[in-house]
Amino acid sequence: MRFVLCRTMVRRVVCLAVLLSAFAASTHAFAVSPRQLVEMADFSSPVVSPDGSRVAFRIQRASIERDTYDTVWYVQPMDGSSPPQRVGDGGVPLRDSAGIELPPTPVWSPDGRWIYYRARLNDRIDIWRASANGDAAERVTQGDADVRDFSLSVDGKVLQYSVGPTREDVAAAEQAEYDRGVRVDRSTPLGQNLFRSGATGGRLATQRLGLIFNRVDLTDAVPDRWKAVDLATGAVRDLAPSEKPAAALTAADLAKQVNHVWKLDRDRASGRLALLTRTAETTDHPQIVLAMLPAGSTGRVVTCVAKACSGKAISGVQWRPGSDEVIFTVSPYSDGFAQSIYRWNVDTGVVTPVATSTGMFGGEGSWGPGVCGVSPTALACVTAEANRPARLERVDLQTGVRAVLFDPNQALAQAISGIPMQRLRWTDAKGQTLTGQLYSARRTGTAPPPLFVTYYRCLGFMRGGSGDEWPLATMAEQGISTLCINAPSFSSDAATRYEVGQSAVESAINRLAAEGKADRSKIGMGGLSFGSEAMMWILIHSHAIAAASMASPTTSPMYYLLGSNIGDPFVSLLRSNWQLGNPDEASAPWRQISPTFNLGRIDAPILMQFSEQEYMHGLDYAIPMMRSNRADLYVFPHEPHNKFQPKHKLAVYERNLDWFRFWLLGVEDPAPEKAPQYVYWRSMRSSLHDAR
Structure with a gap:
């Protein structure tokens, strides 16, 4: 029965491609282009002045040409009586080890004249202050070490700040390890380059593992040194341990x-x-x-x-x-x-x-x-x-x-408004309530359009889906409806989590197909992190997906091997979150979850676009799938779990768009530089046809 179903799905995909291949796509303008989505403006959380009259916030925009981000601090009256005033440069965005931007929260001076903020400018992290009227922006700290934290005194006269080792000492420690060789221990981030391979503090740094797979700087364990600068005179002094400012109150x-x-x-x-x-x-x-x-x-x-x-x-x-x-x-x-x-x-x-x-x-x-x-x-x-x-x-x-x-983002908002969007709410066969956001495809006929699905969290404007890898509005404008589904719950039992995801995706497909809004034979899916895990479960246990795209690896023996070097924290996490032990035992949970044990059950072609920090974790199934012409793997250097470099973001968006247009619409972009990818994808299509 499985073989018959597999043959049916493959035949549909191949026949669709053959029928449409004669109608080569011509290059045409996008209503919403992948580039627009990459370069849209992002806001920091706004902070209101002490008297409530003004608000400070930071705008961040990607520059694809320069492969960097432009960040600018603004101050604006709360009553909207005038436009925002540019007051200072925000520098290189600082991120956590997963690639997510750290909140750039400014501190207002008590008199409302200044905002103070931490910024990486000119290859160093300092505390800067910008006048609220835009007249001046100046560096407050002047030392030879990057600032880790800061606090402004209640009267606004003294700035207290902490620093780590000097920049010279950090560089020397990294170079010394490079020269002598890196000794592998439990803190070594296996599966990535070991010398200045990941972004920490806004720079490429040599990393170590903190909690499980969280990366920290090589010299992160060096204790903070606290200093104080008198803002009137500029005098700097070291603080005694007893003078260190109290830490912010926490739940603990x-x-x-x-x-x-x-x-x-x-x-x-x-x-x-x-x-x-x-x-x-x-x-x-x-x-x-x-x-x-x-x-x-x-x-x-x-x-x-x-x-x-x-x-x-x-x-x-x-x-x-x-x-x-x-x-x-x-x-x-x-x-x-x-x-x-x-x-x-x-x-x-x-x-x-x-x-x-x-x-x-x-x-x-x-x-x-x-x-x-x-x-x-x-x-x-x-x-x-x-x-x-x-x-x-x-x-x-x-x-x-x-x-x-x-x-x-007004121009982008106007372009997006031309694409029909619907917030969906439905129930699955077990009566579970599900929610999602649907962009309806631009249709050229009466036939139901293909559908792309991603699963995890769908908050606010979902430009790239859950994981920000798939240009949802662009795909809809190009003829593929896109649906982001919210995971309704996160059970501690892995199989339950994934079964809920499978039910959510399949019930959405059933609903939209019954309404004539989706062709159930042309379903694509993509996922990052938990979304990638849920997608892989569906590929193993269902035939609903015709083409897939993975943004991060999922659980496999190679993942276990590299992670087990961490020791008990990793092994305990694997048992509690996934109910997995040693893969050599090939237990039932491993056979249910891991693609490595289920290569013969995966019949959809998979585009894998992994970060350099993670790609080795999935090679035990990626390589066999590539060798059998069922997967195409790309690796992005110096990227963590969430890719953030602008050129990489654009490349990921465009390749995902091309991938699903090829498999779900039978369309190829005629741009000469894209010809090599289609040569390989056509060979994948032929292999699927031969596997009938």
């Missing part, structure tokens, strides 16, 4: 008073704490509670019991300055994480709705929302929806009236 600090603290925000005036508590992360549907802890260690926790905050998916919490109100955000899965904002008066218990959205009030991204800047009267929010990219809005806290302050 409250563990003895309140269980399961997840997020918190302190009222500067009174010291009261707004809290979100949440049950264990392994729970499919954690219970979230909004509460307030009075100042002092003996106060009684006050819980919000109003209907608007009971049993709700509360995702963010902030104090409203100069008031007894806490601002909280609700992001329900049942509405595709579309956000609403409320005010909770901690004295009266009254909850008042402020505003609702079909998208995000706290920006966008794969890992959840940021926060709005908050003043006594209004919020400054980076808003984004599936059919409209990010812009800065003012939200009045009394009336809920929204007004756009700055929209650098």
Whole structure:
């Protein structure tokens, strides 16, 4: 039965290609091009001045020609009375070891004259300050080591900051290891180059493993040295350990008073704490509670019991300055994480709705929302929806009236508006509610269009899907409908997680096919991280997918071999999250999950576009699939889990677009430089045909 189904699917794909190959695609203008998506403007989280009159934020844009990012700090009046004023250069974006940008949060001086921020400029990380009126931007720290952290005194007269080893010492340590050879131990990041191969602190650095696969700088363990600079005189002095500024309050600090603290925000005036508590992360549907802890260690926790905050998916919490109100955000899965904002008066218990959205009030991204800047009267929010990219809005806290302050993506928003978008909500065969965002394809006839699916998280404007690798709007404009599906839950049992994903994808296909909105024989799928894992499960256990694209490797014996060098932390994680032991035992979970044990069951061609830090983890199945003409593998140098280099982002977007147009539409781009990829893809198509 499996062989018959496989032959049927292959025949459909091959026949489609043969029928359409005669109609060679001509180059034509894009309504929304991959380049536009790469080079759109991204916002940092806005921060409001102490008097509530102005907001500071950073804009970041990719430059494909220079393969870098331009970042600029702006200040704008909260009432929108004038456009934003450029005040300073933000430097090279700093990222974590997975490639995700670190929040570039500025600190306002108490008098509102300056914003202070950490930036990598001229090959060094320092604290800079920019005047709010745009008249001056100057470096505040002058040492020979990169700044790791900073704090401004309450009166704004002294800047305290920490540094690590000198830049010269870091370079010498890396070079010495290069000259002597790298001794492999449990902290060695196997599977990547070992000398200056990953971005840390905005530079290519020699890395070590921190927690499991998190990378840190080679000299990360060198203790911080704290200094202080008098901002009036410029005098710098070393701080004694007792003078080190207190660290920001964390959930761990409250563990003895309140269980399961997840997020918190302190009222500067009174010291009261707004809290979100949440049950264990392994729970499919954690219970979230909004509460307030009075100042002092003996106060009684006050819980919000109003209907608007009971049993709700509360995702963010902030104090409203100069008031007894806490601002909280609700992001329900049942509405595709579309956000609403409320005010909770901690004295009266009254909850008042402020505003609702079909998208995000706290920006966008794969890992959840940021926060709005908050003043006594209004919020400054980076808003984004599936059919409209990010812009800065003012939200009045009394009336809920929204007004756009700055929209650098207006041209892209206008282009996107011509592509039909629909927020979907449906149930699968087990009655589970599912949500997603659908861009409908530009259609040239009455036949249902192909469909591309990605699965994980779909927040705000999903330009590249969950993982930012597939230009969703461009694919729709080119004739392939695109659907991003939100994972409804994350069970601690791996098989359950993937079965939920399979049901979500197959039920979406069934619904859209029944409505004449998708051709079930022309389904593509792509995934990064958990999305890649779920996709591989579907490829192994189903024949729903005609062509696939992987952005990161999935679990395999090679992954186990390289990770096991870390020792017990990795082995324990593999057992708890995937129920996997040693692959030599070839246990049932390994046979269910790993493509290495299921090569004969995967009948869809796979495009693999992996980062250099991860590609070796999947070679035990990638190489056999390449040798049998079923996979095409590309590796991107110096990239971590999430690719971020602009030229690489564009290449990934364009190749994914070409891949799915080839397999789902039978169309080839006639650009001469792309001819080699089509030679190989045609040979893959012939191999699939011969395998019937």
